[in-house]
Amino acid sequence: MVAAIVPFGVTAGVAGLDAGLGAALTLGMSLIVFAGASQLASIQLIDAGAAAPLVVLTALIINLRMLMYSAHLAPHFQHLGAGSRSLMAYILTDQAYALTISRVMTRGSDGFNHWFYFGVALPLWGVWQLATAFGYWAGTAMPPAWELGFIVPLIFLALLVMSISSRPGVIAALVAGSLSVLGRDLPAGLGLTLASLAGIIAGVMAEGRRRG
């Protein structure tokens, strides 16, 4: 899970290079946004000529899951100062969340959870910065015939499969995925946004039916 951020970060660097973003913007994005899936998606959208508000909206929908992680983690770290909690927020990732919450669940609040969190999240942050920089630097050396761009959907695929944990989750994915393919001719970003929202609603409704 943690090792996978290396190819992920390298891919984000290559994508920035291919889209003609320039080194400063590609690496700046890693520093300022530091959220891989949204970085890859917004680079794709910029490359496709999407309108700026739609790029921002899409990226923020992709990152909305961080709100859920924040809510799950917050009760366990209230003893920390605002500065530490702000740093925790800035370096919050899928991996840091998943590993920390499973430690909290098994060990409870033993006073070391924040050290564990920083021990996971800070190295991830550093590796991410280096990996995007390397990708940007090495990107020109990669022959187009290798189709390394295919790694982008593969990364999203791995994230997708690991995010599905219930039948309503499958339904949310099926609805969003098929609508996203159907809506591909809409202005870049709009199809993805609408399909995601429809998928979320379908998931909630499917869960409601199961309960009801």
Place this chain on the structure above:
Amino acid sequence: MVDPLWWMVAAIGVGTFLWRGSFLVFGHGLQMPDLVRRGLSYVPPAVFAALVLPGLVQWQGDGSVDAPRLLAGAVAGLVAWKTRATLPTLILGMIALWSLRALLPA
């Protein structure tokens, strides 16, 4: 003049920090309405599916689906499901794509 893309990156960065800091920094006492909490749990499958499918289902110039791409995606999906790990998914997915490109007539 500043490249307008910087404003976009800044907006995404600020918004993402607000998501991340929502409960951790700004409001641990907040209660999320039940519907919002349930909706949020379907954000990852919906968003990732909306991102991945158009990348796997692509039409070629003659109107046919790019079969190696779709099949390699199916192989990678199976690997991801069985291993729950990203690295084997990426490696076997790329090997599947290269093999299918070599085997199937273009």
